[in-house]
Amino acid sequence: MGKNLQVNRRGFLKSSVMGTAGALICTTAMGNQGSNAKNEPVILRRRLGNTDIELPIVSFGVMRSDNAALVKSAFQMGFEFFDTAHGYQEGRNETMLGEVFKDVPRSSFLLATKVYPDDVNRQTGELGPGSTKESIIEKFDLSLKRLQMSYVDILYLHGVSSREFALAPQLLDAFRELKKQGRVRYVGMSTHHNEPDIIQAAIDSDFYNVVLTAINFTQAHGGAIKEKIALAAEKGIGIIAMKTMAGGFFDKERTLPVNCSAALKWVLQDKNICTSIPGIVTYDQMNQNFAVMENLELTEKEKADLEIPKPLAGLYCDGCMQCVRQCRKHLPVHELMRAYMYTYGYGQVEKAGRLLRETAMVTDPCGDCSDCTVDCPKGIRAAERIADVSRLVNVPLDILASL
């Protein structure tokens, strides 16, 4: 692992996306990307663990079923690997992909889907008696039918959130059987909760070929995830990244967009990650993500964009105190904004809770004001944020500390 494979774009398009290692130019360099000796664009490719799959470092997360033309265009452009799930849009996502690819040679693209067992406690990841081998196979049969394909390249156990879930014998049996039948080439699991433990479970299982994990530059536990990714890669497990854009926004109100190219490049700096599956819904995103395949180098601006304090400027109160004078109740608005920033900016809810107590705050102190007289020079809508964050006073500090 850790090996980058570069290939001229003209050379890889559609001929075969499997087992092409011999035809590829290998390099371990991260710099000097984006061109070869003839200044033609090159696509960075990496091998997926111990499988025979090599992929461009950016793939296509199929988010919506209403734009088949976008998927077709992406395929024609050079995206090779498409990611869907049994449950997306109640199956219409898979159905759309089936229509797009029905007349395309099967060896010219790769596809992964995911199945989620029945009877799972979503909070704890505990499996009930309804989580059977049969139900997994039944769902997969339906997925293949929708996809109009005889096999998928990767089948994931979807949204694995506990070790018990990851290693459930009846689920592994189902996957083993599907693989034996040739209807699934490689088996994997996807996780965006409790990722380090889940990746460890995959390592311990001696079963999974691939892990699809959430990983991005904002995660407080990103270091722990990366450590497990390195261990998994060492064991030959292929790693695919998702949720690389961290939801696309820095703030809850979705007003501070993430620099998506920078976020994607940040993830892919880790050579243990084979490819990523950002959700693509516009042609601009398709072009932008394709460009990342050719050049992983973060510009100075992109590096700056990924610095948390700077993008959080919209959450950050300068403490000018104008608001305190403007508030007809003379609330410590600047302190409440600080609590909001602790909560949403840094995830420090205990600190926010303590700050609220220090200011003797009550829940929704603005509730009896019909309008807000605060006119923040930074445009922060103080009343909304106060109503939101002041709810923390209802939660005991020991609970906040345990989170």
Place this chain on the structure above:
Amino acid sequence: MISAVFSLCLLQGNINAESLFPEITGWKMQEEKRIYNNSDLWELINGAADIFLTYGFQDLHIAEYSKSDQIIRVELYRHSTPQNAFGIYSAERMPDYPQVNVGSQGYKSEGVLNFLAGIYYVKVMSAGPAQAEESMIAQVAGKLNSSLAQPVGLPDVLKLFPEEGKEYLSEGYIAQNFLGYSFFNSAYTARYKSEAEFQLFIIQAPADDIQQMLNEYSKSLKENKPVKKTNLLVIKDPFNGSVFMEQKANFLVGVINTENEVIAKEYISRVIKKIP
């Protein structure tokens, strides 16, 4: 983590709030304490959450009705507008499944009944070791619909689509990035099968905004700039093929997925005639 904290807050803050879930005689109703919002919906439905967010998802309330070993689970997805609720409902709707007369529109399959009620997209499903009876699922859906007391009906724009040749239950609403372009934003769509197969779309927006969309569209086309034939704009889109469009007041009406200009023009004019 933060969402978990606020779920606790909501629990305490809403302790006296009236439940969205009606009582049903003989069944025990248990409302899930956790309320999902746009920052944590993915924890429940994984990657499927992304499309819900594009449709102005607000929150999700869940309850279970149980009686011996039967459990009926109810999920109430609240969206910002009835249009958005219709959009996500229609994105997941299965036209082949039997329709049910509940809310504005609904359908059922084995152990599942999904319906649209105003700003709510409601999913009712059997979730226990024993399959709940279909009639009971329908009864729960009916009571919920009454309890939610939402206005009945689909978005008015859908009435502009001509009936002739329209595929059954093919109407939809795309909330963002229609045709893969961020400048188009939202559109109502329906599929047709007549002399040709095609998709008809209607974008409703202030006339100036429509003009701006068309300008941006034109700017994005490096070659094959739009050709105007009387009122009809014909665009050779490098990704979407031929796109035929006409604007009338606050509506932009168009046809895609066919090269048949005669048919496209005919259907666009049928819609245009209906616009007041």
